[in-house]
């Protein structure tokens with residue numbers, strides 16, 4: 001595949017535009033990615049032909065919509081290699097899935113004095129639900145620290161996870177440091193101590209082949225919009241044996257078996273956790289996004305992104321007065337690259353880059369405890385997806401050099 005004329009670009013209408021009279025280099029993929037025509041078409045087709053509410057109806061459109069929705073669930077199951085499609089719960093997104101686990105499994109199983117172990121690199125979505133659960137239950141929240149390189153410190157994890165630990169909740173890939181965590185090893189450690197493990201797959205599932213059975217995680221949450229589906233749809237994978245024992249998350253239509261004046265019984269999984277009308281079109285769009293990724297092959301997606309990291313990271317590090325966070329070696333770094341220019345606020349950097357057509361994010365990236373750890377309040381962040389090209393990388397490097405020149409920062 002030629003890196004400058006990426007074969008996939010033609011599928012992404014949003015990438016083919018100018019901003020501020022410059023070619024768009026969209027490098028905000030860790031926040032959300034762009035959608036290919038195939039996903040947009042799947043949505044249009046659904047609304048034009050099959051739109052109806054699922055499960056309840058016997059009419060033809062309701063049956064078609066139900067088939068579409070359940071086929072999407074099956075696609076997700078196969079995509080992450082879950083044992084059964086009953087283990088796939090559709091959610092609003094990763095945040096929703098993680099809150100679901102904390103509010104149901106956590107509420108049921110955490111008691112005073114128990115320990116919950118997370119890492120210091122967690123996104124607020126995989127931090128606050130556990131922090132608040134610990135507060136409610138008078139439990140103890142512990143943080144696994146980082147190595148000097150910005151990787152999860154496995155030795156520290158072995159010290160922090162003990163027989164008192166009931167839940168370990170760790171991201172699979174950092175949305176700031178560009179590191180992948182040893183989730184499989186962490187799962188084994190958690191299980192040795194009788195704890196369960198929750199994986200945050202928001203930055204992993206869109207970028208690499210995921211096998212929840214091999215990882216042996218108990219729960220694993222991710223968002224569709226970071227892997228080309230519509231917004232507002234996500235997935236919580238959970239082991240069936242655990243899901244069956246958990247209380248419902250929300251109450252209402254669809255999630256019940258029988259309702260009487262004084263009592264109700266719950267539907268079996270996954271419906272027990274899908275109260276009310278779901279984002280059916282979103283699920284259909286997620287199914288189409290999975291088809292698109294399967295067509296490329298997740299190994300190729302990862303390879304393509306690695307080629308871009310190999311190309312851009314050393315160039316970025318070589319610019320004087322630019323500080324890159326996380327591992328400095330491309331082999332250890334994903335396509336998420338957080339950086340600062342000495343003396344400039346990251347918001348000013350992002351605004352200046354936007355003038356050159358380069359879309360990056362600036363802020364604390366919903367990881368304030370990590371920012372504290374890094375000794376900064378915010379960073380800029382460029383994040384790549386398989387559809388990016390060396391042209392995008394060149395435009396980023398050029399724009400950073402021009403920004404330095406504009407603000408008169410050091411040598412260029």
Ligand code: PMP
Pocket residue numbers: 030031093094095096123125126171173174175200202203223366
């Ligand atoms: N975890 C990580 C690592 C993330 O990067 C994100 C999104 N930035 C989330 C969780 C939350 O995802 P969402 O906002 O789609 O629920």
